[in-house]
Amino acid sequence: MAEQPAGMGGVPGYRPEASVLRDIESMLRSRSLVERIVEKIKRLAPLAARRVGQTPIKIMDFCGTHEYTVTHYGIRSLMPPEVEIVAGPGCPVCITPAYYVDVMIKLSLEGVRVYTYGDAYKLPGSGRRGRDIRSLEEARAAGGDVVVVYSVLDAIKMAREDDKPGVFFAVGFETTAPATASPVVAGIVPKNLAILNVHRLTPPIMRYTFETHRDNPIRGVIAPGHVSTIVGAKAWRFVVEEYGIPTVVAGFEPVDVLLAILEILRQLAEGKPRLVNEYSRAVTWEGNVKAQRMIEECCEVVDAAWRGIGFVPRSGLAFRDKYREVDALHQYGIKELTPEEWRYDLPPGCRCAEVTLGIAKPTDCPLFMKTCTPGTPYGPCMVSSEGACAVWARFGGGGLAEEIARSLGIM
Amino acid sequence: MCLGIPAEVKEVRGHVAVVDFGDGVLREVDAGAIEDLKPGDLVIVHAGVIIERLKGREAEELVRNIQEFIEELERRAEELARLYGLPEAGAGAAPVGGGEG
Numbered sequence: 001m002a003e004q005p006a007g008m009g010g011v012p013g014y015r016p017e018a019s020v021l022r023d024i025e026s027m028l029r030s031r032s033l034v035e036r037i038v039e040k041i042k043r044l045a046p047l048a049a050r051r052v053g054q055t056p057i058k059i060m061d062f063c064g065t066h067e068y069t070v071t072h073y074g075i076r077s078l079m080p081p082e083v084e085i086v087a088g089p090g091c092p093v094c095i096t097p098a099y100y101v102d103v104m105i106k107l108s109l110e111g112v113r114v115y116t117y118g119d120a121y122k123l124p125g126s127g128r129r130g131r132d133i134r135s136l137e138e139a140r141a142a143g144g145d146v147v148v149v150y151s152v153l154d155a156i157k158m159a160r161e162d163d164k165p166g167v168f169f170a171v172g173f174e175t176t177a178p179a180t181a182s183p184v185v186a187g188i189v190p191k192n193l194a195i196l197n198v199h200r201l202t203p204p205i206m207r208y209t210f211e212t213h214r215d216n217p218i219r220g221v222i223a224p225g226h227v228s229t230i231v232g233a234k235a236w237r238f239v240v241e242e243y244g245i246p247t248v249v250a251g252f253e254p255v256d257v258l259l260a261i262l263e264i265l266r267q268l269a270e271g272k273p274r275l276v277n278e279y280s281r282a283v284t285w286e287g288n289v290k291a292q293r294m295i296e297e298c299c300e301v302v303d304a305a306w307r308g309i310g311f312v313p314r315s316g317l318a319f320r321d322k323y324r325e326v327d328a329l330h331q332y333g334i335k336e337l338t339p340e341e342w343r344y345d346l347p348p349g350c351r352c353a354e355v356t357l358g359i360a361k362p363t364d365c366p367l368f369m370k371t372c373t374p375g376t377p378y379g380p381c382m383v384s385s386e387g388a389c390a391v392w393a394r395f396g397g398g399g400l401a402e403e404i405a406r407s408l409g410i411m
Numbered sequence: 412m413c414l415g416i417p418a419e420v421k422e423v424r425g426h427v428a429v430v431d432f433g434d435g436v437l438r439e440v441d442a443g444a445i446e447d448l449k450p451g452d453l454v455i456v457h458a459g460v461i462i463e464r465l466k467g468r469e470a471e472e473l474v475r476n477i478q479e480f481i482e483e484l485e486r487r488a489e490e491l492a493r494l495y496g497l498p499e500a501g502a503g504a505a506p507v508g509g510g511e512g
Contacts, residue, residue, distance in 0.1 A: 021417045021433050021453065023474055033481070040488045047495050065414050117458065151459020153427070153441050172458065175415070179460040182443035186426055226415040229455060229463035252415075259484050266488045269495070280480065281473055282415075282455050282463050291444040291462065386414070 028253030045082040048268035056084035063090040063224035064386020071397040073254040086358040093384035098345035101125030108144030113166035115155035119384040159193040178291040194328035204315035220264030221247040232287025233277040251279040308346040308353030350379035362389040415455040
């Protein structure tokens with residue numbers, strides 16, 4: 001959805017007021033610092049491996065933007081053979097059930113304006129390629145009323161101006177939930193705008209993911225930095241206390257991620273898992289309490305479906321009854337998905353659910369970069385800029401080049 | 412989705428704030444999820460909402476805190492390596508530099 005502002009560093013005309021942001025950025029992308037940390041990672045990895053007793057040591061990033069950092073900056077190529085970085089369920093667009101996409105497509109074709117984040121614009125529903133209208137993009141091409149917005153505020157502004165009935169497609173994890181809750185609680189959502197609330201929560205899916213990695217368990221967690229600004233570092237205490245997995249809340253620059261990996265290996269070598277907040281410039285232990293209160297005010301936690309995975313207990317948000325005025329389910333009489341009615345909702349052959357859970361790599365999917373590309377995505381993980389498949393497609397994770405490089409010993 | 416972008420607050424108008432992402436273009440964002448926002452604050456914006464303020468009373472403090480933390484983690488790693496009898500790393504604890512990235 002959000003494009004990174006172009007040229008944050010080193011661009012002529014860069015404004016000095018924001019220079020501290022540039023200073024931080026250049027420090028956390030510094031080559032010499034990266035080399036120093038990588039050297040330490042390489043020294044500690046064998047110690048950690050000996051203690052763990054199994055390789056590769058799987059370290060999971062739980063955020064699509066971390067996967068972007070890892071792949072874009074080639075961090076996997078800097079890792080010693082003992083360490084494997086695995087992408088986790090960090091892409092909310094990828095796991096939004098096809099059912100809701102279908103609902104939005106239908107509304108848009110029935111004359112209701114659908115507002116969506118850019119990330120979900122090309123997201124396929126359950127329709128078959130070449131036969132049905134699969135996405136909001138295709139719905140718009142077929143005459144549906146679909147508007148891509150950067151934020152709920154934009155949708156509110158537009159809805160106020162033209163009085164047309166509209167529905168906002170509110171996908172996203174805890175980071176995005178305040179964007180929905182803030183205008184709802186403030187009471188500034190106009191009557192002609194409803195919201196389809198399909199927000200999902202990350203701690204429950206993290207538990208679920210751990211359970212699916214039993215043979216070679218996940219040994220370290222790079223916890224999602226921006227989710228943590230809202231829920232607080234405390235949300236990940238259970239990872240250490242119940243699963244004994246070293247956990248580092250990390251920022252999104254290369255040095256942030258490398259520090260997290262170094263700290264995880266150090267804890268593994270020492271045999272003492274802890275929760276460390278590397279991203280303390282933005283994340284506190286308690287999180288953004290005001291945002292938490294707003295979410296709590298208008299939403300309740302419910303069992304919710306994850307695409308290709310099924311229902312996960314207490315892993316989604318739904319509007320409370322007192323806010324049903326803004327709830328699209330209520331306003332448009334849309335039936336909520338139930339565990340009984342949920343059906344496996346990935347297109348045939350798509351391995352997105354396994355990619356999401358870190359069981360398969362994007363390059364393990366036979367469709368990857370064949371019939372499924374960022375331009376014409378077949379499965380949901382190829383759509384959002386945070387989907388692991390889309391990230392690998394754009395920045396070249398894994399695959400033949402990596403195998404050759406490894407066999408030649410240059411990686 | 413969770414792509415948070417650092418920005419500087421230029422103006423606060425009740426529920427809405429005007430921010431600069433560092434490219435000089437001013438944008439309106441939702442300021443409803445943050446307390447006591449004022450111009451000059453460095454924040455993280457996600458999906459058009461300010462989700463958090465960057466910590467540190469002033470810019471220099473922020474940079475210093477990050478540097479100290481990096482050195483702290485490096486030192487801990489070094490201590491552990493020594494404990495296991497690994498030889499000292501070449502670069503050692505040179506101060507955290509930057510700028511060439």
